[in-house]
Amino acid sequence: MVQLRVILADDHPFVLLGIRAALERRAGVTIVGEAATPRSLIKLLQSTPCDVLVTDLTMPEASGAVEDGLDLVRRIRCAWPSLRIVVMTALTNAAILRAIVSDVVVSALSKMETTDELWQAIEASGRGEVYVGRSIIEALARPRDEASDPPPVSRLSRRQAEVIRMVVRGQSISEIAVALGCHRRTVSRQKREAMAKLGVTNDPGLFAYIRAHGVYES
Structure with a gap:
């Protein structure tokens, strides 16, 4: 049986531990490396051959030297075009999810999915x-009336x-104040209040939303 070489990336150690424990029970997969930051992930990819990367979408880099989110995925896609990528995210904003799945070679699933579905995505x-997870498909299938429901950014004061x-x-x-x-x-x-209107709950989600829409970037 051909062994799939997999690299895991997430900035939460317990998430990495849980995924590794789940995958190590599967035949046909070998975990060849783990990373907790964009910088360490890039360095690992440069030195460790792998077939599939399973990565969180939001892994903030304290130094800001390497961006996370969609920019990181695009950078990896450009540098390693043959690498298959499975993006896991806790974000629920439809615009961000749409931006992820618009890349026709990137699989995506919610962190709420089961480990069985993660394995299906890896396979x-x-x-x-x-592979696109059921939760993401459901989120993207929700109707949206663009005429009566303008982009959330326009709702901000x-x-x-x-x-x-x-x-x-x-x-x-403090600086803004x-x-x-x-x-x-x-x-x-x-x-x-602005983040609530945009449908994000934390700073990584906010930055991912801004990058997905290309607003406020100059």
Whole structure:
């Protein structure tokens, strides 16, 4: 039996441990490496041949030297075109999910899926096929009326949009408060409300959303 060489990437050690434990019970797969940051993943790919990469979408790099999210996936796709990629994500924003599955050679599934479905995605990827998890298919199948339901970015107030723009440019809450002449709590509240409108729950999700839409990037 041909052994699929798999690299795992996730910034949560317990997630890596759980996936490794689940996959090691399967015949036909060998875990050849693990990474917890974009930088370490790139370095590992440069030195370790593998057939399938199973990676989280959001793995923030503290130094910012290597971007995560869709930019990281695209960089890997460009550098290793024959590598099959299975993206796992906890994000539920349909625009981000749509951006992931628009790449016809990248498999994708929610972190809410079972390990059996992860294995199906890995097997399909090893055969050169694309696998999209049921939760993602369901999220993308939900009707959307673009005429009456404008893109979420357009729903932000002027100040909310300004705060998000400054966050994306790397400014801290304190720096934004000084620049706008308001209290840090006010900035935090405006950021939190803006993220709720965008359908994201954390900073990695926010940055992934911004990259998927190409807004506030100049």
